[in-house]
Amino acid sequence: MSPLIQDLIEKAVVVLVVFGGLLGVFSLCTLIERRVLAFMQFRLGPNRTGPQGLFQPVADGIKLFFKEEFIPAGANKLLFVLAPAVAVVTAFMSTAIVSYGGALTVPALSFLPEWLQGRVIELQIADLDVGILYLFALSSLGVYGVVMAGWASNNKYALVGGLRSSAQMFSYELALGLSWVPVILVTNSFRLPEIVAGQAGWFWNWNCFALFPAFLVYVVAGTAEANRTPFDLPEAETELVAGFHTEYSSMKFALLQMAEYVNMITISALGANMFLGGANTGLPFLPPTAAFGLVGFLAFAAKVAGFLFFFFWLRGTLPRFRYDQLMHFGWKVLVPVAACFILVVAGVVAALA
Amino acid sequence: MLPVYVPILILAVVAIGFAAFTIVASHLLGQPRPTDAKSAVYECGMPAIGTARERFPIKFYLVCMIFILLDVDAAFLYPWALIYPQLGWFGFVEMLVFMTLLGGGFAYAWKVGALDW
Numbered sequence A: 001m002s003p004l005i006q007d008l009i010e011k012a013v014v015v016l017v018v019f020g021g022l023l024g025v026f027s028l029c030t031l032i033e034r035r036v037l038a039f040m041q042f043r044l045g046p047n048r049t050g051p052q053g054l055f056q057p058v059a060d061g062i063k064l065f066f067k068e069e070f071i072p073a074g075a076n077k078l079l080f081v082l083a084p085a086v087a088v089v090t091a092f093m094s095t096a097i098v099s100y101g102g103a104l105t106v107p108a109l110s111f112l113p114e115w116l117q118g119r120v121i122e123l124q125i126a127d128l129d130v131g132i133l134y135l136f137a138l139s140s141l142g143v144y145g146v147v148m149a150g151w152a153s154n155n156k157y158a159l160v161g162g163l164r165s166s167a168q169m170f171s172y173e174l175a176l177g178l179s180w181v182p183v184i185l186v187t188n189s190f191r192l193p194e195i196v197a198g199q200a201g202w203f204w205n206w207n208c209f210a211l212f213p214a215f216l217v218y219v220v221a222g223t224a225e226a227n228r229t230p231f232d233l234p235e236a237e238t239e240l241v242a243g244f245h246t247e248y249s250s251m252k253f254a255l256l257q258m259a260e261y262v263n264m265i266t267i268s269a270l271g272a273n274m275f276l277g278g279a280n281t282g283l284p285f286l287p288p289t290a291a292f293g294l295v296g297f298l299a300f301a302a303k304v305a306g307f308l309f310f311f312f313w314l315r316g317t318l319p320r321f322r323y324d325q326l327m328h329f330g331w332k333v334l335v336p337v338a339a340c341f342i343l344v345v346a347g348v349v350a351a352l353a
Numbered sequence B: 001m002l003p004v005y006v007p008i009l010i011l012a013v014v015a016i017g018f019a020a021f022t023i024v025a026s027h028l029l030g031q032p033r034p035t036d037a038k039s040a041v042y043e044c045g046m047p048a049i050g051t052a053r054e055r056f057p058i059k060f061y062l063v064c065m066i067f068i069l070l071d072v073d074a075a076f077l078y079p080w081a082l083i084y085p086q087l088g089w090f091g092f093v094e095m096l097v098f099m100t101l102l103g104g105g106f107a108y109a110w111k112v113g114a115l116d117w
Helices: A003-040 A055-065 A077-093 A131-152 A156-187 A192-197 A212-223 A248-274 A289-317 A325-350 B006-030 B060-083 B090-110
Strands: A102-105 A119-122
Touching: A003 A055, A003 A119, A003 A248, A003 A289, A003 B006, A055 A248, A055 B006, A077 A131, A077 A248, A077 B006, A102 A289, A102 A325, A131 A156, A131 A248, A131 B060, A156 A192, A156 A212, A156 B060, A192 A248, A212 A248, A212 A289, A212 A325, A248 A289, A248 B006, A325 B060, A325 B090, B060 B090
Parallel strands: none
Antiparallel strands: A102 A119
């Protein structure tokens, strides 16, 4: 088999595994979030469907597939149907450059074809030279799904929700983008594997310590970018019913939810890669390549799980911002802080060089 | 070597296929039978008055404009950060000038209340 075909097969399998894995993590997230919230509020949460309620996401999915879908009167049908698709496709596309914990080495087992034995499989869909720039572009595109959903619904709540949501995502995306610049300044690379490699060794080499203000801005702006509490203004149910997805039902609603969760997973994975050392365990005697690369993957997965739990925890703890507070905080605190910190880091880097 | 963008193309096909499949499948399985009451716009139990596409605050446009300005400038910061070691103090001063100009515009927008809600 020619090397090109081998590469193609490898990449196709990686894409399918990542896609399926994200779907799996998404459905687990919906369950775990409800269980965690229930635990924090002294409730039980969904625990009847299967062991510990493990089949609840499956039941929800089947239910949503068979739900009758509505398209409100006066809605722009094309945009209304297209919006969830745009949201979910952009959400999945931005996962392409995330490094899912280093590389796996296929063990040299005799029943495997020869070209597969000892092959190093990068756990990343595409290692682009423009990596972070690609992400920056796609995270801007994510707004389209929300705006289209809000506009197409012909519902005042949806329209206001969509507008608010887009303004919020714009504002916090700027802070998010600026919080990445110090990391690039330190590692001089747009490629996530290189950024991860730059944080090897002891855990105090992780960017979250040296670049703590950027990490802080990243977490806050990332929470807002994923529309999570305390920044879930778009769906502030006490004022806007459900914001831009008021009129959505059945699987189209599920796709919008899925886009939100996939965005949250991407933000977590990216935070783990850029600030928490990605596949690095933080202990030099336990390199991420140990045990066929499984150590690196597990270290990465633990960090992502920590991020996700943090998001659930926030939702269980904090009340929602008021809209004016939200915009003030984004523009008058986060953006200036992120911009000033870039100059500080640049100064330090130039002085040390 | 496989071109590096091919996997992204595969991912795009998979994602678009998934979205299309889901929407079509739920449309077929859900069997929509719309009635006037069902397809009415949700308005907390009241009949909706007029259409939703009315005037909305101009604030949103302002935020959009400021965002576009600053976001394009943020995009300039990326390549600058990438080759920063080659630039050294020269790059620092250049970026300081750039950021000062940018900050001037930002401060003006702040002062005239474009960021107030």
